Amino acid sequence: MTDLLKGERRLGSIRSILSRCEVEGILFFDMANIRYLTGFTGSEGALFIGEGKTVLLVDGRYVTQATGETNACEILHFADKTEGIAQLLAAEKVKVVGFESQALTYDAYEKLQREATGSFLKPLSDELGSIRARKDSDEIFLLKEAAKIAARALGATLKIIRPGISERSVASVLEANMKDEGSEKPSFETIVAAGDNSSMPHAKPGGRELHNGDFVVIDYGVVYEGYHSDETCTVAIGEVTREQEGVYEIVRNAHDRAIDAVKAGVSCREIDSIARDYITERGFGPQFSHGTGHGVGLEVHEPPKISERSTDCLEEGMIMTVEPGIYIPGKWGVRIEDTVLVESDGCEIITKMSKDLMVL
Numbered sequence: 001m002t003d004l005l006k007g008e009r010r011l012g013s014i015r016s017i018l019s020r021c022e023v024e025g026i027l028f029f030d031m032a033n034i035r036y037l038t039g040f041t042g043s044e045g046a047l048f049i050g051e052g053k054t055v056l057l058v059d060g061r062y063v064t065q066a067t068g069e070t071n072a073c074e075i076l077h078f079a080d081k082t083e084g085i086a087q088l089l090a091a092e093k094v095k096v097v098g099f100e101s102q103a104l105t106y107d108a109y110e111k112l113q114r115e116a117t118g119s120f121l122k123p124l125s126d127e128l129g130s131i132r133a134r135k136d137s138d139e140i141f142l143l144k145e146a147a148k149i150a151a152r153a154l155g156a157t158l159k160i161i162r163p164g165i166s167e168r169s170v171a172s173v174l175e176a177n178m179k180d181e182g183s184e185k186p187s188f189e190t191i192v193a194a195g196d197n198s199s200m201p202h203a204k205p206g207g208r209e210l211h212n213g214d215f216v217v218i219d220y221g222v223v224y225e226g227y228h229s230d231e232t233c234t235v236a237i238g239e240v241t242r243e244q245e246g247v248y249e250i251v252r253n254a255h256d257r258a259i260d261a262v263k264a265g266v267s268c269r270e271i272d273s274i275a276r277d278y279i280t281e282r283g284f285g286p287q288f289s290h291g292t293g294h295g296v297g298l299e300v301h302e303p304p305k306i307s308e309r310s311t312d313c314l315e316e317g318m319i320m321t322v323e324p325g326i327y328i329p330g331k332w333g334v335r336i337e338d339t340v341l342v343e344s345d346g347c348e349i350i351t352k353m354s355k356d357l358m359v360l
Helices: 003-015 031-038 063-069 081-091 106-115 137-158 167-181 195-199 242-261 268-281
Strands: 025-028 046-050 054-058 074-077 096-100 120-124 191-194 215-220 222-224 231-236 293-295 302-306 319-322 325-328 332-335 338-343 346-349
Touching: 003 031, 003 046, 025 031, 031 046, 031 054, 046 081, 054 063, 054 081, 063 074, 074 081, 081 106, 106 120, 137 167, 137 215, 137 222, 137 231, 137 319, 137 338, 167 191, 167 215, 191 195, 195 215, 195 325, 195 332, 215 332, 231 242, 231 332, 242 268, 242 319, 242 325, 242 332, 242 338, 268 302, 302 319
Parallel strands: 025 096, 054 074, 096 120
Antiparallel strands: 025 046, 046 054, 191 215, 215 231, 293 302, 293 319, 319 338, 325 332, 338 346
């Protein structure tokens, strides 16, 4: 599919909800959504989509870039974003315009409503929350490439992991390897957590050195052409106890069972329940303290949400993580995470690292 046709299709999907939302147009401020809808990769701007008009508003820094990156919209240069939007709405005689409520601060909303005196700003949230949830073939390709880069980077990094090296050093080497393999940047702050630090799901890598008998949780991702990977491996240093092997096996089985259940039509809550119930039945329910997964794409966390409270349902083309964990305070933790592509009758695991217990 050409970029033009892809852009027109994506813009068309937004126009199709205008009447349902009872608005004459929609304003986008989330830069990931703007990139998805137009191809513009800048860090500042706004997008208006109306029934017969699409306008990307940018300041002077981005006019040339926006002109080169987009071909399905008009480019409007503004000196002040709020004034530029207000002038556009007045020129188009837009009486009711929807906007991404989660992407605009209350102060910015109040300022825009004061300036756009002839328009009523209608907040939209649920209506726009999942516009990027289903990936097309181009996006799937880029996400798979990101996963390949990530696997090569971690594979090279595992060779230097040994007793005495610090968490921070491992994270630094891993991020350097990501860049060498073709990553634009890490998807998020890389997690390397050893020993008792691994019992904290989002521990930051510090000066703690790795020791024999440690579990080391490595949660990492790369960005490739704007698309993110996300994967977690838990490795052991030197030796493992029977208790550690047992807990790892519980998390691995919860992970595998949840992945086996992934297919179009299954509720996200059910996927979470399969992993959570298995861990709970084995006595570690309170030690599984987060959701089982989330969507991945232009952002590392996006719909669908795989949790106890999720109301989402899986659809073919969604890409999501499955990442159960057990965290025992003061001792260690285990998390195993893969990213999968939802298919009509199952799923494809797109992350590449083995999830067998590795003892380094």
